Amino acid sequence: MSDTLTRPRTYLWALGAVLLLALPFYLERFWLQAGLFAMAAAIGAIGINLLTGSTGQLSMGHAFFLAVGAYGYCAFAGDGSDGLSGLGLPGWLAAVGAVALAGAAGGLFSPIAGRLRGAYLGIATLALIFIGQHVLFNAHDLTGGFNGRAVPPLSLLGVTFDESELLVAQVPFGAAEKLWYLGLALLLGSALFARGVLRGRPGRALNAIRDHRIAAGVLGIPVARYRAAAFVLSSMYAGLAGVLLALVFQRTVPEYFGMLLSLEYLAMIVIGGLGSVAGAVVGGVFVSLLPQVLNRYSDALPLVSAPGTGGIAPGEASRYLYGAAVVAVVLFLPGGLVRLAARRPAPPSGTTAEER
């Protein structure tokens, strides 16, 4: 214990925690929203990193599982008053149900995922995106079709996470402020859980499967079961991220859960660092905050102009940046941005190899 107290890292963490907890009292709504998107993205990125970074299963279908989470929550919590089918469950139960549903969807896909590897798996998961989009646009009773559906607010322990204002220390707390703390708690829980998984026996097994599938099998690791489990766990993370996103957006629309979102998640984990929880969080925050920051300061930045004025819109500018970042990080910084902070030598190349 005394060792912990003398290390500067402990104080840095404490400082960061205090800062994060204090932010809703000072930040304006725009930045709170941006921060919430970043938290949701970080949770989702942790999930896909468990799958692609740690187990070496390339997934381009992450957006599908996010959609399952978001729409699952709406369907479980909706009371049918908007003409769309809903079970009218209490919010927390609906959230848990949505995460479980996303996990089940991942489990259903695992017979396919279990027998494919590498690029074959990547392209097969691409099918999920298109199937998802098709269902979202067509299953009108469930998803509201093109217009999407409104997200019922969550209430937990007597607090309802909606616009009803709550005065805390003379600061009015709306939906964003309240959700901020929920998001922080969820992110912390997800990160700690994933870290536990990766540092323990299952994590070693997953890395062994990534590095050499057959050798891992020979060592006695039940390869198929672990790969299916990684898929289910990753989908559940995506489901949780989807629920949080839905709560922040307050409306889910099918267009959002397209192919670009899946590519963004892949970009996050490559930029942040494959196979590490901190990397996923860093990458998630980077990729999701980038368009928001550019959007906010588009007047002040050269080359970037407001959407619709003919120049490079902030969304496009951020896509250039993270597209280039993916290429550059793999070339100059294998191991991602977290390696930069840790100043440790990069791991041997081949971080997502399955077997050769």
Next chain:
Amino acid sequence: MTTFAELLLGGVALGSVYALIALGFVVIFRATEVVNFAHASLLLAGGYVTAVLHDDIGFWPALAAGIAGAALVGAAVEFLVMRRYRGRDHSVLAIVTIGVDILLTTELARRIGTDVLSPGDPWGDAVVTIGSVTIAQTRIAAFLAAALLITAFLLAFRFTSWGVAMRAAAESPSTAALMGVRLGRVSLGAWAVAGGLAAVAALFLTVFPTPGLERSTSLAALKAFPAAILGGLDSTTGALVGGLLVGVTESLATGYQGDLTFLGRGIGDLAPYLVMVVVLLIRPAGLFGTKELARV
């Protein structure tokens, strides 16, 4: 029966276009073992050059410029990006191509904006009627062009020294290098050829009956991925069969979607992916793909 014949012919023509794209994809995979997720953006680049230039220099020169342009973009991606990563793990390289794809697609989508660009082809919406079967001239042109290019390519692959070098590199890169095959050139050539084939495919994906080149054309190009995968990533025959299968399925599903309303609208766009999932469930390496053997 007439409808069926029309849909089948249309599907074969569309499938041959997918086969062109899938062939380029397979060529890159065989020569470099890299899965090129940036393929759709190469196609968009070729189509864009053709569509922009045809007003000024006429259709055929514009098409040639489009093919050359896409081949150049492909070669540039190989030379500037992929070559720097030689020796790295192939699945990491696949992710790099995703980064390249994000860059190229963003740039092209920004240039295209919300416009629908006409490819300026000479066929327009003319049709040919044989018996009771009516088929668009563009479809016939697509089929003939694809058949010609694919035959030429396969012959070159089989008989020219370029083809031999490429097959040798696919078989065993280190042995091929020792025998004097210049792997850099082989991989550069593969990317350029893939770009050129994609540009031709871009033309036929944007002619009648589709409205023209728009941002979402790259989504249509993505259907070549299931085509390549269900045929088997390392098989040129597989790319052809996969392309035809995808094209015919899509055409039939779109044509009969009136009878398939319970599946929802736009089932034709989904059909290729469903076929792929079913095929992969039965044959995980695709129809003609080499089953992977591993030595421990």
